[in-house]
Structures are given as structure tokens and as C-alpha cells.
Amino acid sequence: MSVEERKRRERAERESAIVAAARALAEADGWNAVTIRRLAEKIEYSQPVLYSHFENRDAIVAAVALEGFGELALALRKAVKRARDHQDALTCLAGAYLAFARKRPAVYEAMFAMPTDLRFAQAESKPELKEAFAALKDVVAQSTADAEAATETFWASLHGLADLERTGRIRQGAREKRVALVVNGMLA
Known part of the structure; x- marks a missing residue:
């Protein structure tokens, strides 16, 4: 696997983790509880990492x-x-x-x-x-x-x-x- 392929796979995995975390938070506490900050905490990435994948909460x-x-x-x-x-x-x-x-x-x-x-x-x-x-x-x-x-x-x-x-x-x-x-x- 090339470095580029690995980076694409890791990016896709991070995006999937963000979406899964958003779904879980929304199901548990409603969409008002889904914030970039809470998602970042939940998946243990920084907020800038989330913003590198999704422009904003609406995109998530x-x-x-x-x-x-x-x-x-x-x-x-x-x-x-x-x-x-x-x-x-x-x-x-x-x-x-x-x-x-x-x-x-x-x-x-x-x-x-x-x-x-x-x-x-x-x-x-x-x-x-x-x-x-x-x-x-x-x-x-x-x-x-x-x-x-x-x-x-x-x-x-x-x-x-x-x-x-x-x-x-x-x-x-x-x-x-x-x-x-x-x-x-x-x-x-």
C-alpha cells in the first residue's frame, strides 16, 4: 500500500468515526448536543482535525x-x-x-x-x-x-x-x- 493510499484510508476512517460519533450523540442526547467540541472530545481528535474533514456541523x-x-x-x-x-x-x-x-x-x-x-x-x-x-x-x-x-x-x-x-x-x-x-x- 502506498503512502497516499494509506492517507486516504485513514482519512476515510476518521470521517467515518466523526459521523458515527455524531449519530451516537444525536441518538443519545438529541441534535442540540452534537457540537464540534463534543465530537472532538468523543473521538479524541482536535477540533481543527474535524474541520479538516467537514466544513461545519451542518456538513456532518x-x-x-x-x-x-x-x-x-x-x-x-x-x-x-x-x-x-x-x-x-x-x-x-x-x-x-x-x-x-x-x-x-x-x-x-x-x-x-x-x-x-x-x-x-x-x-x-x-x-x-x-x-x-x-x-x-x-x-x-x-x-x-x-x-x-x-x-x-x-x-x-x-x-x-x-x-x-x-x-x-x-x-x-x-x-x-x-x-x-x-x-x-x-x-x-
């Missing part, structure tokens, strides 16, 4: 969000593999999406609520964003001629349900009914 949040979108895409693709038909695939997709949001609240918050420069539906959108959208679109497209709009609407419905559940603003125990209404709306 964006890195957590990108990981989250990659993980979400995998969870969605895995969920639909066990589906028996199109309706079941939409139901599995919805269930996997809501489960992801519930099990990873800080990551989900980074993906959708925290300030980042991540943008969907643009030529320069990150591959992780495109893959997460494609994981939804591949299933939704089977039930409509306008796959883009239908996927955005399905995603918005799931996001709304996830956010309302996460904040305790809708009745507990009615998820299946709500998912069935969203899925039936997609099939209508």
Missing part, C-alpha cells in the same frame, strides 16, 4: 443524512422482496419506511428536518438520495402513469405519518389503518 449532519438515505434504500428494497403482489409491496414499503423512522429518530431527523444542502430531483443530487427515491419509485410506478408525482405523493404521505407518529401527535395503534388508506389511495 448532511453526512449522517446521506448514510441514512443509503440505509433507508436498503431497508425498502429488502422489504419489498417478500411481497406477494403489488398491494403487498406498497404495504411492505410503507411499513419499512415507518419502521426506519421509528428505529432511527436522530438519523431520520438529519435526513428531513435538519438544515443541509441536500436536494432531491436535481441532476447533481447525491446517489444516496436518488437510490432512496428509486426504491420507492420502483414499486409505486407499477400503479400509475405519472410515477414521479405519485412517488413524491406516496413519500410525502409516509413522511407525514412518520413525523406525526414520532412526535406523538396522532393516535397510537392505528398505523395499519392509516397505511391501508395510503396504499389504497395509490391503487385507486
Whole structure:
């Protein structure tokens, strides 16, 4: 291994450690607890080292969000593999999406609520964003001629349900009914 390859590997390992520490702090104490100073202490690097990898806290949040979108895409693709038909695939997709949001609240918050420069539906959108959208679109497209709009609407419905559940603003125990209404709306 060349010196340059070793330096690239070590840099990638440090970036991974920073992102993992940010996720852990956010899951334990919320995003307000995630500061450059606390991250530096947690991973035992100086603040300038963190700044050499990420411009600011928002860039770290964006890195957590990108990981989250990659993980979400995998969870969605895995969920639909066990589906028996199109309706079941939409139901599995919805269930996997809501489960992801519930099990990873800080990551989900980074993906959708925290300030980042991540943008969907643009030529320069990150591959992780495109893959997460494609994981939804591949299933939704089977039930409509306008796959883009239908996927955005399905995603918005799931996001709304996830956010309302996460904040305790809708009745507990009615998820299946709500998912069935969203899925039936997609099939209508």
C-alpha cells in the first residue's frame, strides 16, 4: 500500500468515526448536543482535525443524512422482496419506511428536518438520495402513469405519518389503518 493510499484510508476512517460519533450523540442526547467540541472530545481528535474533514456541523449532519438515505434504500428494497403482489409491496414499503423512522429518530431527523444542502430531483443530487427515491419509485410506478408525482405523493404521505407518529401527535395503534388508506389511495 502506498503512502497516499494509506492517507486516504485513514482519512476515510476518521470521517467515518466523526459521523458515527455524531449519530451516537444525536441518538443519545438529541441534535442540540452534537457540537464540534463534543465530537472532538468523543473521538479524541482536535477540533481543527474535524474541520479538516467537514466544513461545519451542518456538513456532518448532511453526512449522517446521506448514510441514512443509503440505509433507508436498503431497508425498502429488502422489504419489498417478500411481497406477494403489488398491494403487498406498497404495504411492505410503507411499513419499512415507518419502521426506519421509528428505529432511527436522530438519523431520520438529519435526513428531513435538519438544515443541509441536500436536494432531491436535481441532476447533481447525491446517489444516496436518488437510490432512496428509486426504491420507492420502483414499486409505486407499477400503479400509475405519472410515477414521479405519485412517488413524491406516496413519500410525502409516509413522511407525514412518520413525523406525526414520532412526535406523538396522532393516535397510537392505528398505523395499519392509516397505511391501508395510503396504499389504497395509490391503487385507486
